[in-house]
Amino acid sequence: xxxxxxxxxxxxxxxxxxxxxxxxxxxxxxxxxxxxxxxxxxxxxxxxxxxxxxxxxxxxxxxxxxxxxxxxxxxxxxxxxxxxxxxxxxxxxxxxxxxxxxxxxxxxxxxxxxxxxxxxxxxxxxxxxxxxxxxxxxxxxxxxxxxxxxxxxxxxxxxxxxxxxxxxxxxxxxxxxxxxxxxxxxxxxxxxxxxxxxxxxxxxxxxxxxxxxxxxxxxxxxxxxxxxxxxxxx
Amino acid sequence: xxxxxxxxxxxxxxxxxxxxxxxxxxxxxxxxxxxxxxxxxxxxxxxxxxxxxxxxxxxxxxxxxxxxxxxxxxxxxxxxxxxxxxxxxxxxxxxxxxxxxxxxxxxxxxxxxxxxxxxxxxxxxxxxxxxxxxxxxxxxxxxxxxxxxxxxxxxxxxxxxxxxxxxxxxxxxxxxxxxxxxxxxxxxxxxxxxxxxxxxxxxxxxxxxxxxxxxxxxxxxxxxxxxxxxxxxx
DNA sequence: TGAACAATGATAGTAAAACTATCATTGCAT
DNA sequence: ATGCAATGATAGTTTTACTATCATTGTTCA
Numbered sequence: 001x002x003x004x005x006x007x008x009x010x011x012x013x014x015x016x017x018x019x020x021x022x023x024x025x026x027x028x029x030x031x032x033x034x035x036x037x038x039x040x041x042x043x044x045x046x047x048x049x050x051x052x053x054x055x056x057x058x059x060x061x062x063x064x065x066x067x068x069x070x071x072x073x074x075x076x077x078x079x080x081x082x083x084x085x086x087x088x089x090x091x092x093x094x095x096x097x098x099x100x101x102x103x104x105x106x107x108x109x110x111x112x113x114x115x116x117x118x119x120x121x122x123x124x125x126x127x128x129x130x131x132x133x134x135x136x137x138x139x140x141x142x143x144x145x146x147x148x149x150x151x152x153x154x155x156x157x158x159x160x161x162x163x164x165x166x167x168x169x170x171x172x173x174x175x176x177x178x179x180x181x182x183x184x185x186x187x188x189x190x191x192x193x194x195x196x197x198x199x200x201x202x203x204x205x206x207x208x209x210x211x212x213x214x215x216x217x218x219x220x221x222x223x224x225x226x227x228x229x230x231x232x233x234x
Numbered sequence: 235x236x237x238x239x240x241x242x243x244x245x246x247x248x249x250x251x252x253x254x255x256x257x258x259x260x261x262x263x264x265x266x267x268x269x270x271x272x273x274x275x276x277x278x279x280x281x282x283x284x285x286x287x288x289x290x291x292x293x294x295x296x297x298x299x300x301x302x303x304x305x306x307x308x309x310x311x312x313x314x315x316x317x318x319x320x321x322x323x324x325x326x327x328x329x330x331x332x333x334x335x336x337x338x339x340x341x342x343x344x345x346x347x348x349x350x351x352x353x354x355x356x357x358x359x360x361x362x363x364x365x366x367x368x369x370x371x372x373x374x375x376x377x378x379x380x381x382x383x384x385x386x387x388x389x390x391x392x393x394x395x396x397x398x399x400x401x402x403x404x405x406x407x408x409x410x411x412x413x414x415x416x417x418x419x420x421x422x423x424x425x426x427x428x429x430x431x432x433x434x435x436x437x438x439x440x441x442x443x444x445x446x447x448x449x450x451x452x453x454x455x456x457x458x459x460x461x462x463x464x465x466x467x468x
Numbered sequence: 469t470g471a472a473c474a475a476t477g478a479t480a481g482t483a484a485a486a487c488t489a490t491c492a493t494t495g496c497a498t
Numbered sequence: 499a500t501g502c503a504a505t506g507a508t509a510g511t512t513t514t515a516c517t518a519t520c521a522t523t524g525t526t527c528a
Binding site for chain 2: 038039041042043044045130133134135136137139140141142143144145148153157160161175176177178179181182183186187190191194197198200201202203204214217218221222
């Protein structure tokens with residue numbers, strides 16, 4: 001049987017945790033409650049003591065799963081980008097390379113609220129919301145390069161690579177595929193953040209479809225220069 | 235005499251500090267050393283005790299300037315965006331609305347290392363670097379909306395509005411001026427971050443001019459749809 | 469059945485950070 | 499010379515982050 005629907009697809013770098021939180025009920029409750037607490041009071045107010053109480057366990061046990069708060073948020077962030085990568089992989093199956101595929105890819109990044117019901121222990125909409133707000137906190141100046149080498153941001157990079165490849169399929173000679181991909185991914189997330197907290201920095205009203213339109217237009221204009229639109233390459 | 239060169243231009247919201255750090259030598263040393271410490275060891279490792287030592291003063295005194303670390307970083311961030319806004323205002327003086335003005339605006343955002351020597355007590359290049367890395371940490375989930383109402387992000391919004399206006403001058407009917415402006419500003423900063431720490435997420439080599447080219451192309455393509463390029467609107 | 473073992477709970481304690489409070493000193497203005 | 503504002507010096511409180519240790523529970527398997 002295909003492993004696609006399996007949770008294996010969401011496995012993140014095992015160096016991020018001490019004991020795999022997906023391997024036990026307590027672990028799953030920890031993830032679930034982390035999302036709820038972060039969504040409610042934010043990163044700064046999350047403590048392992050508070051998390052333990054919410055998940056009906058003890059501080060000691062939390063420390064047996066994650067080294068510290070930073071590792072926990074890194075784990076969640078990895079999980080989030082893995083989830084997006086997975087959705088993108090599934091969503092693009094059997095779609096011919098070309099502009100339509102790009103459109104679909106952007107749509108997947110934007111429509112996070114149409115979340116699949118496969119995952120019970122993590123509220124995906126809340127997770128997406130808090131990533132919009134807190135994702136900048138996963139980089140620690142003195143550690144970012146080391147942690148990058150350890151693969152602590154691998155799922156984020158994977159998603160970017162997927163997007164880059166969709167772009168490259170349309171025009172293998174486009175000189176800035178990675179830059180464009182990361183600009184789109186970062187941009188979509190920023191616009192969600194802005195539309196929620198800084199409406200003056202955006203013209204987005206009906207969030208999902210407007211953001212989608214904007215970044216689809218952007219990517220098409222950046223890639224297709226002289227070529228006629230709708231040309232699926234190849 | 236014109237006030238443009240005066241430090242008044244860099245004044246930030248006075249609710250961000252208890253005692254204005256620009257009003258004394260110690261205060262300026264605090265800002266200076268904050269930038270140095272953040273650049274060296276990052277936000278997490280900055281403590282008021284450490285800062286006090288570096289600035290050759292005491293913890294008590296630091297607390298007399300800033301309520302806490304969060305306010306200090308908010309202040310610095312405001313200062314940074316005010317500095318960019320100021321440079322943009324100066325740099326665009328007497329330039330006719332149009333694509334050339336847009337080009338200049340983007341150039342100003344990108345060429346932060348050509349810093350003016352007007353400011354002695356803050357290392358502008360270091361400040362820009364650390365904003366690239368730590369700017370996401372200035373938003374606290376539970377406070378972001380309140381702090382926004384208090385004007386704690388006003389200089390960031392000002393810069394975005396300046397950019398938006400440059401876009402609107404070219405095409406007053408362009409439907410996404412604010413979205414495009416914030417995407418450009420955010421994108422430039424992300425690309426600097428990527429080029430330094432995540433080279434696989436970018437195709438930028440010679441940072442400044444490449445980033446500049448990419449975002450200039452992007453903005454022109456987004457604004458000028460049917461119109462011939464080089465048309466300065468009006 | 470029961471010995472062994474892994475996972476968790478319970479409790480205590482340490483170190484550092486984030487403040488708060490108080491009083492002494494210094495230097496400048498009048 | 500006196501008063502005032504800014505700073506230094508010191509001490510203390512609370513909270514967080516983390517470590518250590520031992521008891522308990524439940525499962526496995528010989």
